Amino acid sequence: MAIKINNVLTRKKEVFEPVEEGVVRMYICGVTVYGRCHVGHLRCYLSFDAIIRYLKYRGYDVTYVRNFTDIDDKIINRAKEITQGPEGSWRSLPAYESYDACQWSERLAEDEKILQRAKGQDRHLAEVVADHFIDVFRDEDFAPFELIPAQVEPRVSQHIPQVIALIESIIEKGFGYEVGGDVYFDVPAYHAASASYGKLSGRDYTQLVEGARVAPTDKKRFGADFALWKKSGEGEPAWSSPWGQGRPGWHIECSAMSLDKLGAPFDIHGGGKDLIFPHHENEIAQSEAGTEKKFCNYWMHNGFVTVDGVKMSKSLGNFISIKDALGIAPPEVWRLLVLSTHYAHPIDFSRTKAAQTASVACETVRGNIDIAYDRLEYFYETLRRADEIVAGEEVGEEAACMEEPRALELLGRFTEAMDDDFNTAKALAVLGDGMKLVNELCDLKAKQVKKLPGGRPSWIATLAKLTCDLREGFGALGLLRCDPAGALTACREFAARCSCVDVSAVEAKIAERERAREEKDWARSDALRDELVAMGIELRDSSTGTDWRVIR
RNA sequence: GGCGCCGUCGCCAAGUGGUAAGGCAGAGGUCUGCAAAACCUCCAUCACCAGUUCGAAUCUGGUCGGCGCCUCCA
Known part of the structure; x- marks a missing residue:
């Protein structure tokens, strides 16, 4: 069985054949570090995290590179804004129109932090801005999600020689030209020689020019040409180059760093769909122009996160920050929610759409986040009850599992789903079936267990195998890696905090109800339960006591 | 204007030629002091029209609706 990938480059689902057998070299476009990340970024890195985990699960030795673009106009602009301070005219820019008081307060506090960090450092403020947001990315935004760390997280600022070498090679081959300190990629010349510009995005470059906005100061020969190197302006960060003081253009850094870390061709290049053009198209052009080798074999792009059907983006102000x-x-x-949809499809986070379209049913329509939350708890609860049954039991090696196809074929079906272009949605449905089976088995009475072929030892063995396989499958997606009891407590505490539930008051009422129940005072017991329901608490009585959870 | 994607049960969501996975909600049931949980059963012919085919949600053409990229963007 082989993994199949929907290759954006060929627009076909293809069998994945890495350059080197058993090894996957992949590059995922990282962020430009000029601000905080939002759920759109989260979706991207969670989707690719599951893909990387699964490739490892399938036995591949994965080399994963994810860059930080730490030189860019937006970073420089942010530094300029910080320099101007809170009274600066930048605050009236259109980008900030939708800012509310809370966002402003966060923004200014962040600026202050960056200024503090810059004190005593003899560096350009833009570099400090980049450092700051790299730390935010690693230590604040993404740390809780436990992504598989990239082997290398290259920064452009540390790869200027590689960038320059690649640009020189492009110029040497006749596909780049210098104009007054800027260097541009010559799209028409390259396309004339290779007939390949536009192969990823399916664009005809001659038609691009008509729609392209060419700024009056542009020195490029052709509208579709793009900057490889930019001459630095006054007070901007600059590096020495054969073309004078300047900095890399956007696109070139990913080519230079992926080629440096992975070589050409490497196996998989990923990122958001919005990067297909121009970013990835240009990466391919300049890389293949400079190296005369194929750049990358498989291109994968994740779908957008949308809000009310519209792409989540910083410029629209419709984003949820991480x-x-x-x-x-x-x-x-969040991980479960993201993986519930195929990576290439959009995910919509609107909570208002349902209310608009289904006036009758709006009260019963629940947010996807809440559903994912419940589902995660269901998974952990299922594992917990199975663990309790299996714990302390001898799982005899000789005890065969029950002839239960749903148990025996679980991982096979999981792998089949994932092999088909990493269909996490389908894979989760398969694993969900396994969870249902675990509950079914746990529900059996001792008498029923006795009657099973193989009896109790076989029942235990089956439960042990199932929970082990489920952990393996979910684990390959980065899910259910925690101890169930601990995870459930954490889930409940989180929900209690969100709903401002007074945990000690809840537990006091539960204790009081326990006493009423011991005295078989059902009226009192039920009254207490009603009070708890009014507090947003749902009870779950069992033979071992009363558990509770926050109603969502 | 150019290129591209999408439209599957009330909601979410798999499914690229062989007769519609899964989740939520809903109905009925088993279990339970009651309830909850868990489990069982039920619940769609795939925006519309016209073709291709023995056979289409899946292919082709058209219509309508939504979105994306072409400027920064995961």
């Missing part, structure tokens, strides 16, 4: 996301649900809930 910081806010972590206040809505725990990291693992």
Whole structure:
């Protein structure tokens, strides 16, 4: 069985054949570090995290590179804004129109932090801005999600020689030209020689020019040409080059660093769909122009996160920051939610759409986050009850599993789903079936267990195998890696905090109800339960006691 | 204007030629002091029209609706 990948480059689903057998070299476009990340970024890195985990699960030795673009106009602009201070005219820019008081307060606090960090450092403020947001990315935004760390996280600022060498090679081959300190990639010349510009995005470069906005100061020969190197302006960060003081253009850094870390061709290049053009198209052109080798074999792009059907983006102001996301649900809930949809399809986070379209049913329509939250708890609860049954039991090696196809074929079906272009949605459905089976088995009475072929030892063996396989499958997606009891407590505490539930008051009422129940005072017991329901608490009585959870 | 994607049950969501996975909600049931949970059963012919085919949600053409890229963007 082989893994199949929907290759954006060929627009076909293809059998994955790495350059070197058993090894996967992949490059995922990282972020430009000029601000905080939002759920759109989260979706991208969670989707690719599951893909990387699965490739490892399938036995591949994965070399994964994810860059930080730490030189860019937006970073320089941010530095300029910080320099101007809170009274600067930048605050009236259109980009900030939608800012509310809360966002402003966060923004200014962040600027202050960056200024503090810059004190005593003899560096350009833009570099400090980049450092700051790299730290935010690693230590704040993404740390809770436990992504598989990239082997290398290259920064452009540390790869200027590689960038320059690649640009020189492009110029040497006749596909780049210098104009007054800027260097441009010559799209028409390259296309004339290779007939390949536009092969990823399916664009005809001659038609691009008509729609392209060419700024009056542009020195490029052709509208579709793009900057490989930019001459630095006054007070901007600059590096020495054969073309004078300047900095790399956007696109070239990913080519230079991926070629440096992975060589050409490497296996998989990924990123958001919005990067297909121009970013990835230009990466291919300049890399293949400079190296005369194929750049990358498989291109994968994740779908957008949308809000009310519209792409989530900073410029539209319709984004949920990762910081806010972590206040809505725990990291693992977000992971489950993201993986519930195929990586290439859009995910919509609107909570208003349902209310608009289904006026009758709006009260019963629940947010996807809440559903994912419940589902995660269901998974952990299922594992917990199975663990309790299996714990302390001798799982005899000789005890055969029950002839239960749903148990025996679980991982096979999981692998089949994932092999087909990493269909995490389907894979989760398969694993969900396994969870249902675990509950079914746990529900059996001792008498029924006795009657099973193989009896109790076989029942235990089956439960042990199932939970082990489920952990393996979910684990290959980065899910259910925690101890169930601990995870459930954390889930409940999180929900209690969100709903401002007074945990000690809840537990006091539960204790009181326990006493009423011991005295078989059902009226009192039920009254207490009603009070708890009014507090947003649902009870679950069992033979071992009363558990509770926050109603969502 | 150019290129491209999408439209599957009330909601979410798999499914690229062989007769519609899964989740939520809903109905009925088993279990339970009651309830919850868990489990069982039920619940769609795939925006529309016209073709290709023995056979189409899946292919082709058209219509309508939504979105994306072409400027920064995961």
